[in-house]
Amino acid sequence: MKKNVLFLIGLALLVPLVIILSSEENPTSVSQTSKALQGKLIITGSSTIAPLAQEMAKQFESSYPNVRVDVQTGGSSRGISDVRRSLTHIGMVSRQLKASEQDLTAHKIAMDGVTLIVHQQNPVTQLTDDQIRAMYTGKFSNWTDLGGTDNPITVINKAEGRSTLEVFLGYFGLKNQQIKPDIVIGDNEQAIKLVAQNPHAIAYVSIGTGEYSQQHGVPIKLLAINGIAASSHNVNQATFPITRELNFITHGIPNKLSLAFIEFAQSPATFPLIKAQSFVPLTP
Amino acid sequence: MSLLHRDLLLHWVLRIFALLASLIVGLIAIFLIVESFPVLNHVGLLAFFSDASWHPTEQLFNLLPMLWASLMVVVGALILSIPLSLLSALFCEFYAPTRLAVIYRRIIELLAGIPSVIYGFWGLVVLVPIIASIEAPGTSLLAGILVLSFMILPTLTLFAITAFHNISQQQIANSMALGISKAGFICHVILPLARPALLAGTVLQTGRAIGETMALLMVCGNVVQTPSHLFEPMRTLTSNIALEMAYAMDDHRSALFVSGFILLLIVIGLVILSNLLVKEPNDTHTV
Numbered sequence: 001m002k003k004n005v006l007f008l009i010g011l012a013l014l015v016p017l018v019i020i021l022s023s024e025e026n027p028t029s030v031s032q033t034s035k036a037l038q039g040k041l042i043i044t045g046s047s048t049i050a051p052l053a054q055e056m057a058k059q060f061e062s063s064y065p066n067v068r069v070d071v072q073t074g075g076s077s078r079g080i081s082d083v084r085r086s087l088t089h090i091g092m093v094s095r096q097l098k099a100s101e102q103d104l105t106a107h108k109i110a111m112d113g114v115t116l117i118v119h120q121q122n123p124v125t126q127l128t129d130d131q132i133r134a135m136y137t138g139k140f141s142n143w144t145d146l147g148g149t150d151n152p153i154t155v156i157n158k159a160e161g162r163s164t165l166e167v168f169l170g171y172f173g174l175k176n177q178q179i180k181p182d183i184v185i186g187d188n189e190q191a192i193k194l195v196a197q198n199p200h201a202i203a204y205v206s207i208g209t210g211e212y213s214q215q216h217g218v219p220i221k222l223l224a225i226n227g228i229a230a231s232s233h234n235v236n237q238a239t240f241p242i243t244r245e246l247n248f249i250t251h252g253i254p255n256k257l258s259l260a261f262i263e264f265a266q267s268p269a270t271f272p273l274i275k276a277q278s279f280v281p282l283t284p
Numbered sequence: 285m286s287l288l289h290r291d292l293l294l295h296w297v298l299r300i301f302a303l304l305a306s307l308i309v310g311l312i313a314i315f316l317i318v319e320s321f322p323v324l325n326h327v328g329l330l331a332f333f334s335d336a337s338w339h340p341t342e343q344l345f346n347l348l349p350m351l352w353a354s355l356m357v358v359v360g361a362l363i364l365s366i367p368l369s370l371l372s373a374l375f376c377e378f379y380a381p382t383r384l385a386v387i388y389r390r391i392i393e394l395l396a397g398i399p400s401v402i403y404g405f406w407g408l409v410v411l412v413p414i415i416a417s418i419e420a421p422g423t424s425l426l427a428g429i430l431v432l433s434f435m436i437l438p439t440l441t442l443f444a445i446t447a448f449h450n451i452s453q454q455q456i457a458n459s460m461a462l463g464i465s466k467a468g469f470i471c472h473v474i475l476p477l478a479r480p481a482l483l484a485g486t487v488l489q490t491g492r493a494i495g496e497t498m499a500l501l502m503v504c505g506n507v508v509q510t511p512s513h514l515f516e517p518m519r520t521l522t523s524n525i526a527l528e529m530a531y532a533m534d535d536h537r538s539a540l541f542v543s544g545f546i547l548l549l550i551v552i553g554l555v556i557l558s559n560l561l562v563k564e565p566n567d568t569h570t571v
Contacts, residue, residue, distance in 0.1 A: 075531035161531030
């Protein structure tokens, strides 16, 4: 009896303690007193940019051992709202800033292209804007309409709020209401996985992620758009039609540490990192 | 410390813990209402049932197709899994030889412990391609029903086994003494006696099925529509939150909290229903 009571009291004391210990650190507490850079930098936002930012952060940390860079994903929208609410120092946004977002400053770090992917066995190799529009709005529902085999098209679309969806809709001048999808998914990897196991499916992903998967033996094919091959090279040359900017964004005057990191991210030293992620560096 | 003193202490410690537990539910409800408020303020509650479609970034918020889809997948899973669970529990309790019954029970317990995401992954890799070969795209209401059935079946079976097991040996001995056939014994003695426990277990699993997210997100295709047949893709309320929350802002984000609040209301309804069902007087069934 006594033991039980003691146990319960112990538990009662332990619970608030755990809550106190697990409460989050304040992200704005960056000390900038000494000459060398030090402190903690928090970067949140686009899951497209996050792996690149992570690699940049590793190099940055090795040059400045007193700096810790924490990269978290959650989408471009999160990057914007976190920067506005000062929950983070730098936001990652995988598109151009909108007119309603002019209170923020964009620092362009790389380019990315979005293209359509199909299974390797699919005989179709290129599509025009009109064909893609017809497929996604349900006017074409069989691959014979596009010179393929007699099979129904499985149209894969992205969930609302994803930046690749915005890029896609913006380029084709479509509203999401007009799209008649068979499957709706979240991120690029899911799209690639579904297309890899369904020879009749079509999806759109960022060229970087698509090329990377293709090089690693995933049976998918990146389609040429209007006769222009979907490759990093063509995105770099700005000849590929569906592209987007990858931006770091800040709100107000960024602190010394944020500025140093952005400068580093835009320097040629990060070009190998950008290429390793299959994005396209901004060569002058 | 006197005995009275100790009891008093325990009494208060328990009270505080009970209060904490109920506070959590209350806080979640308040949180959902506060977070839903902006969009309710902008477009009103009616928009969630009368808008043309669910396109939150275009200010269209109709949740009904997802509500129907949630209910259809759960009802479908219950229709499949309840008879199966009852039959396998009856087999395990009354027909199987003791050694087999023990092994069988262990297997069912193992199944009950598999995380739902594994069922989802299996569904995506095995089930969906099979369904796709019958009718494209494969991710469909049917896939959702099957995966959900497999998920709730083991726990339903364990509930049923326990319910049958708890029926007193006296009752069993009495009916044996009357010379009732085994089938009659099961239909007229065991099932009526076990009814309240079976209902309670079913309601609990219905709650779990409605709350299931990841597995259905993987196999249902997530197209927002009221499925008109088994092979059509659909999206449940829970999958909707998981799929869109990370990227949602402003009214869109707030609208997802509204769908969370509706889910909470459904679960509250289920709890009330289970209370009503279980409270029903059952002493009329004595043999």
